[in-house]
Amino acid sequence: MIPLLTDGVPRRGLKLLAAFSVALLAAPLVASDYLLTVLILVLYFAYVGQAWNIMMGFAGQLSLGHALYVGLGAYAAAALYVHFGVGPWLGLWVAMASAAAAGATIGFLAFRFGVGGVYFAILTIAFAEFARIGFDHWSWLGGSAGLFLPVANYGGNDILTLRGSPTMFYYVMLAMTASAFVLCHVLLRSRIGYYWLAIRESADAAQALGIDIFRCKMVAVVVSAAMTSLGGVLFAFYYNNLFPEQVFHISRSIELILGPIIGGIGTLVGPIVGAFLLTTLAETLSEIMRAVGIDLPGIKQVFYGFCLLGVVMFLPDGVWPPLGRWLGLGREEGDRGSGEGKR
């Protein structure tokens, strides 16, 4: 297993990865509560960004409605817990199943009937909006008034019901992000990973080569949706409240894809780098604003906009590919970007 994972990865990359992992593992020992919440956010965005990247970065299918899968996962696990007392470790299977089913439905409609590119992206937005409006009126799930998880009386960390301190959530989120990274690494080197790259590069050529593009795209959507929903489960148990207007909102879908776009679409490290850059910079910015006493609502969105602009103009492949080269890592490790900017 280990040789399979490290095969072809430069030693330097492994060392950097190890150092980075140790730093992340040790972070709660030194970080303040505030810093820890920022880091949880970073890991959350790295995780869902990684999941989104499977669809867009690997298979070339642009989804602008990934909030749908976050929301479905969050609501499925939260509803089971609130109404039936079913813990998140069982609930997550229902969460993944419902998100996978939603992904499969969208994928089937689009890929079976040849809906691609911009039209596919619009379809994903439409489904997220359906969900937002639908959940707004679903009173069993709290409707627009929101669904709340009981927060009272948890003294210690209960990993079984995900009730506990930010430190516990941090480690759970870290484990998820690390697993997603490893999973994507394995997927990218598997047969389906190669098929996805072929489809991303040229669906026509992939078809001419005898690749079952319908099936491959379906797998990408289903895997990406199921993974994203786990982010939603954690989101629900961390924040303890869910509002359709928030979780399914299109701004959530956009927020989620900024990390991989800025980090480098199609790369393994990109979503992580992007999430770190964006979240920490945005938080620093709002801290500074708070310190000097300026209250500008929406300043974070403006900041995201400028980041995106900067990347599009100066680093069309994202931050990671040049950063990786600067760190002396070759193209081998996780840098199989789409290279959109080069063309």
Add this chain to the structure above:
Amino acid sequence: MILRVEGLDLFYGDAQALGGVSIDAEEGELIAIVGANGAGKSSLIRTIAGIERPRAGHIFYRNSDITGLPSYRICNLGIGQVAEGRQIFPSLTVEENREMGALLPRARAKMAETMREVFATFPRLKERRGQLAGTMSGGEQQMLAIGRCLRGRPELIMLDEPSLGLAPTLVQDLFRTVRTLNERGLTVLLVEQNVVASLKLAKRAYVLENGAIVMRGTGAELIADDRVRQAYLGVETSGRKSPHG
């Protein structure tokens, strides 16, 4: 008989692209299909490959009916296709491109053997393994596209306008390669606008016009035919001498 196409009708919406097209190929033959732009050559290849679905007609491969099978299954039966315009994957390396062809189920068992064969034909695909495919020249990209297809161990290869956009010397190289592949036993279906070269190369050929086969014969017969010479070679024929001499 390795391939037999009978009475193929293909429509794009209401527009008819192919009307009653019938062709056949014996094992090991090199068949050319020539015709002008828009005559339906690519449509014919795409239909045989299972990418387009015909409204009527049948396609038989080794005497079994493959009409309407999905393209990935047809590919796995041994019908390889090099699509028009050198459909390589530009931001993947030469090696990644090449190996993509070898993932076809029928080819997986003999990967190493096929690789040696492909390298023997296209040594450059070995030399340039780490290069991004999009940075290669047009001729090299075409070689890569063919090499990649061969990695799937086809028994019948369909080449759609392989000479498109290549310099004349490269076209010669390319046609020599096609001949070599054919001499090794590969059945070739060559679709070309380059009428002279492909008719010289082909054992038999079909002329496609407005979606229908209008002539058939050996390459030599067709190249000597007045109608072909006038329509495709720009040669004035004895029947209708130009008044300007």
